Amino acid sequence: MKRSAPLQSQVAVVEAPSARKSPIQERSKARVERILEAAAELIARSGSDLLKMSEVAASAGISIGSLYQYFPEKAALIRMLAERINAASRECIRDGLKDVTDLASLQSSFAALVDVYYAIVNERPVMRDIWSGMQVDRQLLTLQLAESRVCGQMLADAMFKVHKVRARADIRRVEQTALLIWEMGEATIRLAIAVDAAEGAALVEGYKRMALREISDPLQ
Structure with missing residues (x-):
């Protein structure tokens, strides 16, 4: 994404x-x-x-x-494929969040990003299999975690534009929430493309509802 x-x-x-x-x-x-x-x-x-x-x-x-x-070795090959996917994902996120100025624009931008990401993975199911290959290699799994942190931080940065967060503990909480939202989003997409289209779409919609509640009030 x-x-x-x-x-x-x-x-x-x-x-x-x-x-x-x-x-x-x-x-x-x-x-x-x-x-x-x-x-x-x-x-x-x-x-x-x-x-x-x-x-x-x-x-x-x-x-x-x-x-x-x-x-x-095979891990090096999967890594390069994953890095290309990650680079495209980061660009998509930057473009999707660049115009965020208030809560409404953050909500709509995030929801649109999820839809775009779901569509891309549906079109390229090989992404799911590359993710699977990364799960069984510790170094590649570390790469995936680092990428999730980068993407989660981009979401956190967008949330900081909207919510007045000054205390260090609150900043950390928003960052953790953003990381969880991102990790849960990727897990949801992987699940959604593993089931039939109707159920997959419903799962994605359910995830968006939960994620948007947290994004709207991360310090509740």
Whole structure:
């Protein structure tokens, strides 16, 4: 769901295994794109748990040795796919919250963001499988948590525009509430796309009602 108010805290990201070889030349960049496209297609077809590096190499039309030059292991490949999704999500959030000036605009902007995010995940179910792959790797799970903190902080910053919060304890409470809202939102979306469309839409609407109550009065 990556123009907005500056983040009020910096998030340390623990590094997961990353690509060994920087794709400087255009041919190398094109090869990395083929690898990522092949991996995404295979994940969409069979899930991240069953993803095999040999199949990625074959689908991308390269040798397994060439694949390992760019991605030393599956976690590195999933990480790069996740980072691309995260970058697009952060931009979507910044754009969605940039015009928040009062409670009404915050409520409408947040509700619209949830709808947009749900639509995107429905269109790209591979995102769900990439999330699943991150859950079983501690370093990738740390990356996901760091991303949730960044997104939650962007929501908190928007809430600070609307609510007069000065006490340090209240600031921390708003930040924690925003993080919980964000984490619950991602969990809701994952659940919503796992059930039939009607139930999924109802779950998303239910989440929005709960989240908007907290956003409207985070210090209640």
